[in-house]
Amino acid sequence: MLLALRLEQPVLLCGEAVPVDRPDVAERFEKEMLLALGNRSQVILWLKRTARYFPYIEQNLRENDLPDDxxxxxxxxxxxxxxxxxxKGAMGVWQLMPQTAINYGxxxxxxxDERRNLYLSTPAALAYLKDLYGRFGSWNLSLAAYNMGEEGLEAEILEQGINDYYRLYLSLETQRFILRILAIKRIVESPGKYGFSLSAEDLYPPETFSTIQIDAFGDLPLRLIAGAARTDFKTIKDLNPELRGYYLAAGARMVNIPENGRSGFQTRLAAMIEADAKIRNQRVYLVKPGDNLSRIxxxxxxxxxxxxxxxxIGVDAVIQPGQRLVIYPATGEKMTAREAIQDDVDQ
Known part of the structure; x- marks a missing residue:
């Protein structure tokens, strides 16, 4: 194990030298290697997931002339x-903060929450990284700024009078950050050297899907999209992790669906929307005095x-007499929604 930690110089990250000849830097690197290798199940998941997602990330890096690392x-x-x-509120593969994500489209x-979608968030994250490099002129500093914020890093550079990441005194998290990335690189690029042997069959295959445009005139239940795509609700959520809740908000939206559900999708969706509207109209319950959600x-x-x-509605919602609720009764319903409304009319 100790032999596996030794580094042949020069050691590069994003084409920039890492001064592992300095004892403090070597110690920081070894710590990150040992922590990573101590969690073997996590490393296995890293290796399996890279086969699914790295090809897309690598393509975007090439197209933007950015370092593969x-x-x-x-x-x-x-x-x-x-x-x-x-x-702190960061989210998604690239752990973007809300305002940063919005700033980059x-x-x-x-x-x-498009931060949760790799295919939407990657271009934004790379644009942010490119801007950081333009600001700091060093990938080590750019990655540090990505971790702690550009203004915080600039303040430390001004106060300490040093613009070398490895000589700056930063938060412990940021001092570890670049060495952690380096450790991950070393393990993923040479897994066999550290005792990991995975075959091609062990890796997760890339995702396959078709992307279609949906023009929703009102909030559209995702279960209808799933039905029209000949799949299930979970698959739609998994292919579109940016979708929050159970509905697609009104408007035009690109949505990923299974490839085998593309043919005839729009026709099936239109028919399902029409059928669902008719059912909803028959399932409206008029709230009566004394009703609450538990009683209904x-x-x-x-x-x-x-x-x-x-x-x-939210869990703390207070319903009022005369309010209309849509209800899809269970098989053993005690009273249909239409009968419930009719009771009110008869009274």
């Missing part, structure tokens, strides 16, 4: 997990959580 930043930030989040709101849920034998989803 930047792909290891994504592993360091999120282990290539779409829904990775931080206590991503949508972050109650309906969409028992009356129609459906979970309260389902009522919240169908009617786009």
């Amino acid at each position: 930047l792909k290891f930043l994504a592993l360091a930030e999120s282990a290539l997990r779409m829904h990775a989040g931080s206590p 991503l949508v972050v709101n109650d309906s969409f 849920s028992q009356k129609f034998d459906v979970p309260i959580a389902a009522l919240l989803i169908w009617n786009r």
Whole structure:
């Protein structure tokens, strides 16, 4: 193991030398290597996921004339997990903060969080990295700024009078950051050297899907999109991790669906939307005095959580007499929604 930690010089990251001849830098690197290698299950997941996502990232790096080593930043930030989040509010594979994502053209709101989508967030993250390099003129400093914020790094450079990442006193997290990326690079590029032997069959295959445009005139249930795509709700959510909740917000939107669901999709979707509208009109319940969500849920034998989803209301919502709720009763319903409305009319 100790032999595997030794580095032949020069050691490069993004084409820039890492001064591993300095004892403090060598120690920081060895620490990151040992921590990474101590979590073998995590390394195996790194290796398996790189086969699925690195080809897309590498293509974008080439097209933007950026160092290939930047792909290891994504592993360091999120282990290539779409829904990775931080206590500070960073999200997605590239761990972008909300305002940074918005500044670089991503949508972050109650309906969409495009930071969660690798194919949407990668161009934004690379544009941000390119701007950081233009600002600092060094990839080591640019990656440090990516981790701690550009203004914070600039303040430290001004105060300490040093613009060498390896000589700057920064937060412990940022002091580790570049060496962690280097450790990940060394392990992923030579897994056999560290005892990892995976065959091509062990790796996760790249994702395959078709992208179609949906023009929604109102909020559209994702279950209808799934049905029209001849798949399930989970598959639509997995292929479109930026979609939040159970509905596609009104407007024009590009959505990923399974390739085998593309043919005839728009026709099936239009028919399902029309059928669902008719069903919803027949499933409207008029709230009566004394009603609450718990009582209505028992009356129609459906979970309260389902009522919240169908009617786009929060768990703390207070319903009022005369309010209309859409309800899809369970098989053993005690009373149909149409009968419930008719009771009100007869009274």
